[in-house]
Amino acid sequence: MSQELYKISKSGFLKYDQCPKAFFLYKKFPYLRDPISKEKQLTFNRGHEVGHFAQQLFPGGVDASVDAKGANEVALKTQQLLQNNITTIYEATFVFNSVLIMVDILHFDGTKWNAYEVKSSLKISEVYVKDACLQYYVLKNALPLFSDLFLVTLNGDYVRGDDLELNKLFKKRNISSDAEKNLDFFTHKVSEINLMLEKNVTPEIAIGKHCFSPYACDFTGTCWKNISNEKSVFKIGKSDRDTLFNWYKSGQDTVDKIELTNEIKPHIRIQIECIKENKEYFNSLEIKKLLKNIGINSCFMDMEVWSPAVPKYKGHKPFEQLPFLFSVCHRKNGELNYYHHLISEGSNDIKAFAVALIYALEKFDNVVVYDKNLELQVIAKIESMYPEFSKDFEKIRRKIIDLSDLVQNFFYYNPKFNGNFSLKAVADILDETADYNKLEIQSGITAMYKYEALLNEPNPIIKETHKQQLIDYCNLDTLTCLKFYEYLLEKVREQE
Ligand code: SF4
Structure with missing residues (x-):
């Protein structure tokens, strides 16, 4: 099919709602779009995976998108499936008034059609409701016997048993009455968008807070290019x-x-x-006060966690944060020594992780981290699961020293931070960024997805590669923390 049936997709509409210029650039100058980050792509992929899981709430359906090239073909295939009396359609696609929507699950219950839009989230946000209301607007006008639209999210109270119980894992909320009230809003907005497309002139919209809300716009590379001073x-x-x-x-x-x-x-x-x-800004008094607590017998530590949307193991909830890797590094007689523990064999062996952590840290007087919140959360989590380790964890808690306190409280500042005070920003001042750039994994989010890939990987050679990439990343975070300490120590000495 050559001619497009639609001008406005659901994501296009949401872009327009955030900033008409973003929508116009998306339609007319798509090549100006910023490259999609690895983290964003991985988050999309996770959304698709949860969507596929939720399809099993209505098993036996037909996926309209299979073998279709582009949204137009999916819309035509949906019409064929309707004519063939298929009662459950996944990725059902409809067009009305130039707007195209794709519904995760469409189900006919014998008298009427209901639509289900799945979100890989525990909560329903304003944007989700708006997005669902747009779907309702199209379905109401394009599908005879359409009745209700439900937003499907993960249920934060669900605790997995031996098997997943999909009806408990997901929660459905009927948003039809909200959507019914908004039908005129969408009619009006769609006319506005069509008019803008007809005028074919880029809207003059200055940068502002809307560039980041509700989502970071993917045309900042264009609109913000003059702000790079x-x-x-x-x-x-x-x-x-x-x-x-x-x-x-x-x-x-x-x-x-x-x-x-x-x-x-x-x-x-x-x-x-x-x-x-x-x-740089250097508050010697405060920096010295913190550094004097870090004795020669101190180690540097970093942890990695993941939070699977669909709980993988018995006793866990959706998005529950679980540790999978820690790395400890310390310098002895000038030599760097590392120790790590990775939960890697598909069983969620948090008890072994706890034992390894206690063993790794017991010989050190202090444990230096960059931003202790994650470590403290992990310790509290393990403690709640295995109270028998409470005394050991209390000792660890007392040993923890957080180097990020110096940065977060502005006792140390470097213009290279560029408004970002994370460990990666610290790596920039230490010229460690090049080392991160060499790694396959360069952020905690990528590490989390790599870990999921590791657990699902059947090939032992690829599995080993994933493991090593995770360990390399965690070791580098630990090393960066150590080098930041040494950098500050050197500065203190220079000033004495
Ligand atoms: S960067 Fe800002 S001004 Fe430019 S298109 Fe995006 S939201 Fe609009």
């Missing part, structure tokens, strides 16, 4: 966006144009002054 106000972190945009709109678009009034909070002032003069 290294002294841009947008390099300031831990500031509310209103303040930054107010400065920007009033012509104070770089830090050297900002008037340093008394109202400016100390942590913003530190950033402005350091970015302006391209210098």
Whole structure:
């Protein structure tokens, strides 16, 4: 089929709702779209996997998207399936008034059709409701005997038994009455969009808070390209966006144009002054106070966790955060020594993980981490599962020293942070970024998905490769933490 049946897809509509310019660029200049990040792609993939799982709520259906090339063909195939009296259709696709929607599950109960839109989430957000209301608008107009639309999410209270019970794993919420009230809104919006497409002129919309809400726009590479000045106000972190945009709109678009009034909070002032003069901020007193607690017999630690949307093991809930890897590093006589523990064989052996962790840390006086929140959450989680380790974990808790306190409290600041205070930003100041770039895994989210891939991988050679990639990533996080400590220590010595 050559001619497109539709002009507005569901994601196109949501883009328009966020920013008409984003929709226009998406339709007319799709090549300007920013490359999709690995993390975003992995999150999409997870959404699809949960969608496939949910299809089994209505088993035996036919997938309209199989073997179809493009959305037009899926829409035509859906019509054929309806004519053939198929009563459950996955990826059912309809077009009305130039709008195309794809429904995860469409089911005929003998008298009427109901639609089910699956979200890989525990909660229903405003955007999900809007997205579902658009589907309702199209179905109401394009499908005779259509009755109700349900949003299907994962049930946070569900605890997995030996087998998955799909009817308990998923929750359905009927959003038809909300959608019914919004039918006129969609008619009006769709006319607005069609008019804009007819005019064929890029809407003049300046950058603003809408570039990040509800989603980070994928045209920032185009609209924000002139904001790359290294002294841009947008390099300031831990500031509310209103303040930054107010400065920007009033012509104070770089830090050297900002008037340093008394109202400016100390942590913003530190950033402005350091970015302006391209210098570090170093509060020797506070830094020394923290570093003096890190003795020679200290180790550096990092942990990785995953939170499977669909619980893989008995006794766990959807999205429950579970540890799978820790790495410990320490320097002895100039030599780096590493130790790690990875849960890798498909059983969720958290008890063995706990024993390995206690064993690895008991010989050290201090355990240095960067942002202790994750480690403390993991320890609390394991403790709730195995209270017999409480005393050991209490000892570990007392040993933990968090280097990120220095950064988060602005006792140390470097303009290279660019408003980001994570360990990866610290790696930038240590010139460690090149080491991360060499790795297959470069973020905690990618590590999480790689771990899922490891558990599902049947090939032992590929499995080993995944394992090594995870260990390399965790080791590098640990090493970065150690190098940051040594960097600060060196600075303290220089000042003495
Ligand atoms: S970057 Fe901002 S202004 Fe540009 S299209 Fe996206 S939301 Fe609109």
